[in-house]
Amino acid sequence: MSYFSDTAIDYLVVNITDMPNDCQQIKQLLKLANLDLDPNVTCFIVAKSDDKIIACAGIDRNIIKCVAIHPDYQGNQLNLTLIDKTIKYAYEKGYFHLFLYTKPENQPFFKGCGFYPIVEVPNLVVLMENTPVGIKQYCKQLALQRQPGAKIGSIVMNANPFTKGHQYLINYAASQCDWLHLFVVNEDASQFSFDDRLKLVKAGTTSVHNLTIYPSSSYIISKATFPTYFLKEAAKLDQAYMGIDLLIFRNYIAPALHITHRFVGSEPFSDVTRAYNDSMRYWLQDEKASCYPAIELVEIERIKEDEMIISASLVRKYLAQKEYEKVKQLVPPSTWDYLQKALH
Amino acid sequence: MKKPRRSMLFIPGANAAMLSTSFVYKPDSIMFDLEDAVSVKEKDSARLLVAQTLQLPIYKQSGIETVVRINALNTPYGLKDLEAVVRAGVEVVRLPMTNSADDIHELEAHVERIEKECGRPVGSTKLMAAVESALGVVNAVSIATSSPRLMGIALAAFDYLVDMQTERGDGTELFYARCAVLHAARVGKIDAFDVVYGNVNDDEGFIKEATFAKKLGFNGKSLINPRQIDLLHNIYAPTAKELDYAKKVVAAAEEGEKAGLGVISLNGKMIDAPIITRAQSIIELAKYSGVRREN
Amino acid sequence: MKIVQEATAGTLESSDLLVKVQPNQGVEVIVNSDVNKQFGDQIRKVVNDTLKILNVTDGLIIIDDKGALDCAIKARVECAVLRGADDQQLDWSKLL
Numbered sequence: 008m009s010y011f012s013d014t015a016i017d018y019l020v021v022n023i024t025d026m027p028n029d030c031q032q033i034k035q036l037l038k039l040a041n042l043d044l045d046p047n048v049t050c051f052i053v054a055k056s057d058d059k060i061i062a063c064a065g066i067d068r069n070i071i072k073c074v075a076i077h078p079d080y081q082g083n084q085l086n087l088t089l090i091d092k093t094i095k096y097a098y099e100k101g102y103f104h105l106f107l108y109t110k111p112e113n114q115p116f117f118k119g120c121g122f123y124p125i126v127e128v129p130n131l132v133v134l135m136e137n138t139p140v141g142i143k144q145y146c147k148q149l150a151l152q153r154q155p156g157a158k159i160g161s162i163v164m165n166a167n168p169f170t171k172g173h174q175y176l177i178n179y180a181a182s183q184c185d186w187l188h189l190f191v192v193n194e195d196a197s198q199f200s201f202d203d204r205l206k207l208v209k210a211g212t213t214s215v216h217n218l219t220i221y222p223s224s225s226y227i228i229s230k231a232t233f234p235t236y237f238l239k240e241a242a243k244l245d246q247a248y249m250g251i252d253l254l255i256f257r258n259y260i261a262p263a264l265h266i267t268h269r270f271v272g273s274e275p276f277s278d279v280t281r282a283y284n285d286s287m288r289y290w291l292q293d294e295k296a297s298c299y300p301a302i303e304l305v306e307i308e309r310i311k312e313d314e315m316i317i318s319a320s321l322v323r324k325y326l327a328q329k330e331y332e333k334v335k336q337l338v339p340p341s342t343w344d345y346l347q348k349a350l351h
Numbered sequence: 352m353k354k355p356r357r358s359m360l361f362i363p364g365a366n367a368a369m370l371s372t373s374f375v376y377k378p379d380s381i382m383f384d385l386e387d388a389v390s391v392k393e394k395d396s397a398r399l400l401v402a403q404t405l406q407l408p409i410y411k412q413s414g415i416e417t418v419v420r421i422n423a424l425n426t427p428y429g430l431k432d433l434e435a436v437v438r439a440g441v442e443v444v445r446l447p448m449t450n451s452a453d454d455i456h457e458l459e460a461h462v463e464r465i466e467k468e469c470g471r472p473v474g475s476t477k478l479m480a481a482v483e484s485a486l487g488v489v490n491a492v493s494i495a496t497s498s499p500r501l502m503g504i505a506l507a508a509f510d511y512l513v514d515m516q517t518e519r520g521d522g523t524e525l526f527y528a529r530c531a532v533l534h535a536a537r538v539g540k541i542d543a544f545d546v547v548y549g550n551v552n553d554d555e556g557f558i559k560e561a562t563f564a565k566k567l568g569f570n571g572k573s574l575i576n577p578r579q580i581d582l583l584h585n586i587y588a589p590t591a592k593e594l595d596y597a598k599k600v601v602a603a604a605e606e607g608e609k610a611g612l613g614v615i616s617l618n619g620k621m622i623d624a625p626i627i628t629r630a631q632s633i634i635e636l637a638k639y640s641g642v643r644r645e646n
Numbered sequence: 647m648k649i650v651q652e653a654t655a656g657t658l659e660s661s662d663l664l665v666k667v668q669p670n671q672g673v674e675v676i677v678n679s680d681v682n683k684q685f686g687d688q689i690r691k692v693v694n695d696t697l698k699i700l701n702v703t704d705g706l707i708i709i710d711d712k713g714a715l716d717c718a719i720k721a722r723v724e725c726a727v728l729r730g731a732d733d734q735q736l737d738w739s740k741l742l
Contacts, residue, residue, distance in 0.1 A: 366662075367656070367657070367661055367714055367715075368659055368661035368662060371718060396656070396722070399720075399721040399722075399725045400718060400721040400722070402741070403717035403721040404717050406742060434738060435738060438739070469738070
């Protein structure tokens with residue numbers, strides 16, 4: 008029995024791995040909206056009319072992705088109801104704090120659904136969250152950790168796992184600054200769990216006294232969770248990802264902690280990394296990129312061991328090849344202890 | 352004559368938009384549903400929404416009777432619903448799944464307690480029984496005569512037909528239940544409401560069923576789509592011919608009374624008290640329904 | 647009463663509103679409305695009155711309004727607060 012249902016639309020939760028037919032329909036719908044299916048999304052909220060999917064919204068943990076509405080059904084109550092059902096579904100799964108990436112032209116619609124913009128990369132992407140106070144409250148918390156000094160440094164690292172290279176970078180940066188704020192990327196897409204990575208960073212930096220270590224929050228964007236479905240060109244995707252991540256850093260995190268410098272290990276020299284570093288410099292320093300104060304980017308040449316530049320990826324490679332003696336050369340004793348225990 | 356109860360429009364209790372606009376359709380009664388139309392997760396929010404909506408002065412001003420279908424009292428929601436809506440001033444509480452007079456007595460005791468607690472005049476909350484099972488249909492007379500608060504009895508088809516091990520068809524399957532509920536209503540001198548017609552896009556089928564129910568003697572019907580209100584009211588509207596005749600009957604009766612005649616006749620036919628009463632009610636009904644449009 | 651956990655009530659459908667509540671020190675109300683310019687103050691007043699009746703002392707209340715009537719605003723705020731509060735007792739005599 009349906010009330011007032013002259014045109015019946017059903018809203019359903021679809022797991023596309025179980026429903027090949029629905030999956031196909033969703034792909035077609037996304038194509039009409041010039042979008043791809045994001046590989047991290049398996050769960051969709053769909054609107055069906057006559058058994059045909061006319062609108063969909065994907066949900067990847069706390070990120071809403073792949074929202075599309077069939078052109079014939081746009082501009083009515085459907086879109087709001089769809090987003091409403093999607094938000095409710097996420098709440099039921101325990102995700103209250105939701106994010107979404109969308110094209111800047113869709114911003115007004117999502118504002119109407121209770122989403123608020125955090126940062127925007129012009130013409131490419133805007134990141135929104137479903138609370139007007141999310142990032143403000145985060146910054147308020149951060150500001151409690153603010154330290155005095157004119158030169159306040161920062162590092163963001165994955166430390167997968169923590170190497171002598173990381174240790175060198177931290178020691179150097181700390182020696183150059185009044186205080187150093189270190190963010191360890193908090194996501195479990197890495198080989199080593201976040202808890203272990205954080206523990207190893209702490210164990211390897213006990214001698215540094217002007218240092219605060221933070222688990223990164225939802226506001227330090229992991230490349231692993233950044234959506235890939237609406238930017239087809241790799242260059243644009245990188246630009247969008249870096250823009251979002253670095254603008255949040257420049258506009259919110261740095262002002263909260265009065266950060267003036269950001270330290271990075273220089274990549275082995277190539278055109279690709281030069282472009283990457285140029286881009287980083289643009290988002291952090293250029294006054295066209297943001298009206299917030301510039302953050303000076305400091306590149307530190309990476310240290311070597313036996314002519315090899317130390318990196319976490321090299322450690323992972325030696326681990327995979329069981330070349331443990333070489334691993335031992337690349338990591339601090341604290342990391343080596345941990346790896347030995349983990350190996351047994 | 353009392354205001355007719357032809358149309359009772361169901362409004363899902365969790366739907367804010369429908370709750371805040373349903374009066375524009377001008378049904379005789381609006382039934383805010385806290386039971387089947389509300390999912391378990393939204394029982395609390397619908398209860399609050401209905402309670403606050405009942406505060407809208409527009410319902411009092413428009414003369415639309417307010418009814419709330421609460422959840423059965425043996426669910427975790429029923430009593431909470433009742434606490435809210437009696438205090439919120441609902442005119443009628445509709446009890447689903449009424450199987451016996453005891454169900455009404457239990458409801459009545461709670462209502463009376465709540466009325467006393469909140470300072471509402473005792474007895475001002477009317478009750479309505481929905482019969483939805485074979486047991487309820489068999490007990491219809493004792494249900495219909497169980498309480499002076501009772502204003503009506505309704506047949507609800509869905510669960511009843513499951514209980515009867517049959518399904519919705521041409522109406523044969525509901526014939527006994529309709530007659531039983533209707534007789535009970537007449538014994539109890541309360542109103543009788545026919546079942547919902549589920550297919551909102553089938554006007555022809557609706558008209559056919561509603562015409563049949565009216566012929567049997569039902570006062571009205573439960574509706575789930577506002578589009579059905581006008582169709583239904585038109586079915587209950589007297590024809591121009593009926594109205595014309597009724598006016599003549601009443602005029603003749605008045606003449607006869609003035610002249611002090613014991614026996615009154617019109618066009619050579621004797622008109623007695625039941626015919627006059629019927630004529631008066633047709634004239635009264637025409638005030639609400641107008642004259643029937645013939646298609 | 648205090649908001650001790652995140653909770654929501656209502657929908658984003660037209661004539662309704664979505665209310666989100668979360669723990670906070672003190673009471674803070676944020677209204678996001680399609681009709682904010684015209685009715686923002688009225689919405690805020692209904693929300694504040696409702697919070698006062700419920701005796702809410704701590705909580706962040708975020709409203710996404712879609713042109714709801716006052717009665718719906720009241721009901722949704724009450725529901726979200728009760729879902730997110732430490733005290734679930736209802737005093738109907740105050741609510742209505």
